[in-house]
Amino acid sequence: MDKIIKTIAENGAFRAYVLDSTETVRTAQEKHQTQASSTVALGRTLIASQILAANEKGQTRITVKILGSSSLGAVITVADTAGNVKGYVQNPGVDIKKTATGEVLVGPFVGSGEFLVITDYGTGRPYHSMTPLISGEIGEDLAYYLTESQQTPSAVGLNVLLDKEDKVKVAGGFLLQVLPGAKEADIARFEKRIQEMPAISALLESDDHIEALLAAIYGEEPYKRLSEEDLRFQCDCSKERFLNALASLPQADLEEMREEDQGAEITCQFCQTHYHFDQKDLEELIRDKS
């Protein structure tokens, strides 16, 4: 089971989250049958929304939309404070690697555009916040978003490593933030630690990447573990939910589906689950309308 561990430095100057998102991204890859670049772009965005949701309290939903201009199209994920995340990439078939190193390319195929975050506290009035994409690599874009929109100096590392068959080997990340009241010396130490940190990919390669991340983040500095919570790819769609969506269509459209198509097929874009509505289902909707 994937997890997120929340920690704080004993002197209260920083806090850090570390995540194992391997099963989450593996499930996303299986459901959407994504090729290499699409897998990594979707995976990084899923991790980004897990980090943002972990920053919220109560029953909050965070939608992240990577609205890029290049061949991947939009990447859209939704995470909640209970550890669920779902998502999809508009073009699941992008598979571009550097010939010499085999490195999967993401940023150029996201392109320029916007990093949009929609926060829904359940009040029916979601809050929108947007920053430009800096590199399209998602991690840097999230760090920029946090620094700009939340005015909190933040360092983010997140990545998805693939095996030789382009299946998900490991996925995870971290968020490190300076807390209000941190002293100049604390901030200087924070910046030095970030500069000296090994690459996120190298840390994810470790046998226990959660411990490797914590060791790289805190070094000798004492810290406390505040909590450990489960994370998972979980869609909240249901036949009933899509039935409600169908019910909002004009009666003429429903009659056309009943007569000409003998039913309706709907596929959830977030998890690829297929729902079939037969003539009887449509009949009931039409009857409810009249």
Ligand SMILES: [Zn+2]
């Ligand atoms: Zn679904």
